Amino acid sequence: MGLLDHYRQYQALSESEVTEELKRVSAERKAKALEKVEPVDLSRTTWPGLPHPYVVNSITYAARRGLNRYADPRATELRAEIAHRHEVEATRVVVGNGIAQLMSSAATVLLEPLDEVVTAWPSYPLYPQLARRARGHAVPVPGFGAERLLAAVNDRTRIVVVCNPNDPTGELMSLEELDHLLGSLPERVVTFLDEALVDYADPERMPDDGSLRLLERHERLLVFRTLSKAWGLAGLRCGYAIGPEDSQALLEQLEPDLGVDELAQAGALEALRSTMPRVAKGIATVRGQRERVVEALRGGPIEVQPSQANVLWMRARGMDGAELARRLELHGVIVAPGGALNQPDYIRASVHLPQHAERLMHALEQETER
Amino acid sequence: MRTDPTDTGGLFVSRRPGTRPVRYREVPERSQGGRRVVDSIVAGALLVFMGLVAVCFWGPIPMAWLWIGAQVKYHTDSISLFIVVAFLGMLLTLLAGLALMRRIDQFWILVRRAAGHDQRSGAIGPVFAVAAVIGVTLFTIWLVFIAGLQPSLAPSK
Numbered sequence A: 001m002g003l004l005d006h007y008r009q010y011q012a013l014s015e016s017e018v019t020e021e022l023k024r025v026s027a028e029r030k031a032k033a034l035e036k037v038e039p040v041d042l043s044r045t046t047w048p049g050l051p052h053p054y055v056v057n058s059i060t061y062a063a064r065r066g067l068n069r070y071a072d073p074r075a076t077e078l079r080a081e082i083a084h085r086h087e088v089e090a091t092r093v094v095v096g097n098g099i100a101q102l103m104s105s106a107a108t109v110l111l112e113p114l115d116e117v118v119t120a121w122p123s124y125p126l127y128p129q130l131a132r133r134a135r136g137h138a139v140p141v142p143g144f145g146a147e148r149l150l151a152a153v154n155d156r157t158r159i160v161v162v163c164n165p166n167d168p169t170g171e172l173m174s175l176e177e178l179d180h181l182l183g184s185l186p187e188r189v190v191t192f193l194d195e196a197l198v199d200y201a202d203p204e205r206m207p208d209d210g211s212l213r214l215l216e217r218h219e220r221l222l223v224f225r226t227l228s229k230a231w232g233l234a235g236l237r238c239g240y241a242i243g244p245e246d247s248q249a250l251l252e253q254l255e256p257d258l259g260v261d262e263l264a265q266a267g268a269l270e271a272l273r274s275t276m277p278r279v280a281k282g283i284a285t286v287r288g289q290r291e292r293v294v295e296a297l298r299g300g301p302i303e304v305q306p307s308q309a310n311v312l313w314m315r316a317r318g319m320d321g322a323e324l325a326r327r328l329e330l331h332g333v334i335v336a337p338g339g340a341l342n343q344p345d346y347i348r349a350s351v352h353l354p355q356h357a358e359r360l361m362h363a364l365e366q367e368t369e370r
Numbered sequence B: 001m002r003t004d005p006t007d008t009g010g011l012f013v014s015r016r017p018g019t020r021p022v023r024y025r026e027v028p029e030r031s032q033g034g035r036r037v038v039d040s041i042v043a044g045a046l047l048v049f050m051g052l053v054a055v056c057f058w059g060p061i062p063m064a065w066l067w068i069g070a071q072v073k074y075h076t077d078s079i080s081l082f083i084v085v086a087f088l089g090m091l092l093t094l095l096a097g098l099a100l101m102r103r104i105d106q107f108w109i110l111v112r113r114a115a116g117h118d119q120r121s122g123a124i125g126p127v128f129a130v131a132a133v134i135g136v137t138l139f140t141i142w143l144v145f146i147a148g149l150q151p152s153l154a155p156s157k
Helices: A003-008 A015-035 A053-066 A076-086 A098-110 A126-133 A146-152 A175-184 A210-214 A248-254 A262-274 A276-297 A321-330 A354-369 B034-056 B060-076 B079-114 B124-147
Strands: A093-096 A116-121 A137-142 A157-163 A190-194 A221-226 A239-242 A302-304 A311-316 A346-350
Touching: A003 B079, A053 A262, A076 A093, A076 A239, A076 A262, A093 A098, A093 A248, A098 A126, A098 A157, A098 A190, A098 A221, A098 A239, A098 A248, A116 A126, A116 A146, A126 A137, A126 A157, A137 A146, A146 A157, A146 A175, A157 A175, A175 A190, A175 A210, A210 A221, A262 A276, A276 A302, A276 A311, A276 A354, A311 A321, A311 A354, A321 A346, A321 A354, B034 B060, B034 B079, B034 B124, B060 B079, B079 B124
Parallel strands: A116 A137, A116 A157, A157 A190, A190 A221
Antiparallel strands: A093 A239, A221 A239, A302 A311, A311 A346
């Protein structure tokens, strides 16, 4: 090394050279990140986006305000907001730790040993479980429809559970059919209407709060809603039930013993007050993407049912659901095989964001071309 | 320095100017022991040389060009040419001197780094300021005590 070279090696990079190098490093990092395709999980029905910052701020504020004390056990403010939103009296609303807790409490209150819980099948797997936990007997009815359910009702039937739209099939029972079902059930039978996914139904087929109007004519109906799906707040575990007039005594028995925790109350309240535009946008996206996927798969080797939910229930000819799910997973698309619901031919894929729908369609196309 | 937004009232404060780490093209082979002493001496010598160049701005260079201008006037008998040569030459020499100092200053930074110092900025500013003080002081001493304040063309008593 020459004399000057010894000193030149201490020469620093100029600003422009540093910037160029940073750009190059950034481009390399980006290219590497793009090479790796993260799997997309379409086996869940929860919203894939992060919660609205207003909700997070509200929860943070509630936490700082005082977690040292008990929350309002009756969730008075939240119930009032829900009641205002659905135009019912606050006494007809009960808030719980998700639909699961409310429905389970209701089953425990209503069921006597060996009473029967009738539900369409395949449907949400919680229903048979809640019947067993309450020492009742689950009666899954193949298919979806009022007449099928009515045919399964007998003297021991105490509860009929309708998941509307149905998870996983996406089928929707119209208001007229629901009205017919409720009007035909014996007096002893209470109907649980699980509307966890109702926000995604087309408004022409299921008007906003259309099912709540049924409460005016049917006294033995409980409608369950949640903030876990379209509202994107599954982590809060917050749901509510609305009952008919004079149902206050029953609804109070569904409440958690010491109420819903304060953070969930604060987040849910803020979500209902401030985030409706964003939720509506998400719902519109789901409706559009749902139609797009169904249309794209129509006439092909994948058989997919029209859906009114954020899920598509589909099967491939000549391939069982577990195998199709395994193959899709190789393409980085995770779906729920129907085997757990005794429907081994089917898979359930959720539909939310356009990029997820594209990944699903691309993976299905690749697999069915093989 | 506190840069955490929770310490600064929510403001994000970035790195203080001049504290950015120096980025080399390649990690230099650091010299040790005697070589560092030599580098320190070289750096000191460069600083002294820069100082001498800067001091020249305040006396030797103007005087030299006035003398050259006077020679031109003697041979051409043109006062205009005297002014042009003296002042243009003075100006160009000052600019060339500044350029030379700038290059020496850059090299001085490298030598200081080689001597083991985290040298980020040059010394041209302080050197110029110190040289100005020295030059003005020497000029004042010469003017007051050596040349005298009386006009040289006026008749003496």
